[in-house]
Amino acid sequence: MTVKLGVPSKGRLMEKTFDWFGERGVTLSRTGSEREYSGKVDGVDGVQLVLLSAGEIPRELAAGRLHLGVTGTDLVREKLVQWDQQVEEMAALGFGFADLIVAVPSCWVDVDCLDDLDAAASAFRAEHGHRLRIATKYHRLVRDYLRAGGVADYQLVDSQGATEGTVKNLTAEAIADITSTGETLRANHLKILGDGPILRSQATLFRSRKAQKAVAERAALKQLLDKLGL
Numbered sequence: 168m169t170v171k172l173g174v175p176s177k178g179r180l181m182e183k184t185f186d187w188f189g190e191r192g193v194t195l196s197r198t199g200s201e202r203e204y205s206g207k208v209d210g211v212d213g214v215q216l217v218l219l220s221a222g223e224i225p226r227e228l229a230a231g232r233l234h235l236g237v238t239g240t241d242l243v244r245e246k247l248v249q250w251d252q253q254v255e256e257m258a259a260l261g262f263g264f265a266d267l268i269v270a271v272p273s274c275w276v277d278v279d280c281l282d283d284l285d286a287a288a289s290a291f292r293a294e295h296g297h298r299l300r301i302a303t304k305y306h307r308l309v310r311d312y313l314r315a316g317g318v319a320d321y322q323l324v325d326s327q328g329a330t331e332g333t334v335k336n337l338t339a340e341a342i343a344d345i346t347s348t349g350e351t352l353r354a355n356h357l358k359i360l361g362d363g364p365i366l367r368s369q370a371t372l373f374r375s376r377k378a379q380k381a382v383a384e385r386a387a388l389k390q391l392l393d394k395l396g397l
């Protein structure tokens with residue numbers, strides 16, 4: 168048995184994760200063809216690289232099928248109930264920064280904060296006969312945030328991508344999504360509510376609290392964490 172390390176299989180997160188480990192003497196690399204999801208680990212024994220979707224890493228850690236995994240804090244908090252009982256944060260990696268925010272059309276001049284949104288949502292329902300729709304893939308985090316902020320008269324609609332487009336497409340009136348540079352929001356004529364983000368996320372190395380550790384795995388895990396300075 169080996170220690171399984173889960174890393175996002177594509178894009179910025181994968182490349183920056185490879186760099187972060189490389190700077191600490193652990194070389195992660197893809198093997199096979201460009202499209203084959205296989206990889207290897209050099210610089211430490213007994214560790215297997217598992218390439219998978221960033222969004223699936225929280226679940227795999229919680230199930231104990233990965234010992235360690237790199238993904239965004241937003242995805243762990245959204246996907247795992249009582250996340251800190253299922254995984255342990257080992258290191259914030261200093262990249263993949265993104266804020267989870269609520270945004271409304273820029274032309275809604277009377278709506279700048281959650282209190283305004285609550286008022287607008289009540290007025291919307293009275294006028295249209297259905298609740299104001301907020302598109303998101305972060306259902307749990309958004310619900311908790313709006314409940315705490317006293318916003319009640321809304322409904323979430325699921326959007327797994329291109330969420331900023333839902334307002335223009337008339338499938339939602341507002342959105343809750345991650346933003347980094349803010350360019351996608353600006354391009355889609357949306358503005359962030361001024362109460363501060365729901366969550367500030369960054370790429371983080373997590374350890375599973377459930378993954379079994381036989382003697383050999385304990386040794387490999389310790390060696391890896393020592394090498395990473397953790």
Ligand SMILES: Nc1ncnc2c1ncn2[C@@H]1O[C@H](COP(=O)(O)OP(=O)(O)OP(=O)(O)O)[C@@H](O)[C@H]1O
Nearest residue numbers: 220221222238239240241242263264265345347368
């Ligand atoms: N524009 C961005 N800037 C910085 N970080 C981002 C950005 N977009 C997404 N992220 C972060 O990257 C992580 C992965 O996001 P997401 O699940 O959208 O990626 P994906 O590449 O679409 O993954 P999947 O393989 O599941 O489709 C999340 O933790 C998110 O916060």
Ligand SMILES: O=P(O)(O)OC[C@H]1O[C@H](OP(=O)(O)OP(=O)(O)O)[C@H](O)[C@@H]1O
Nearest residue numbers: 328329330344345346347348349350351
């Ligand atoms: O603030 P910005 O720098 O413009 O980045 C924000 C965008 O990045 C992410 O989308 P991604 O590119 O992952 O595509 P997606 O819409 O499929 O999630 C996110 O969902 C926003 O749409």
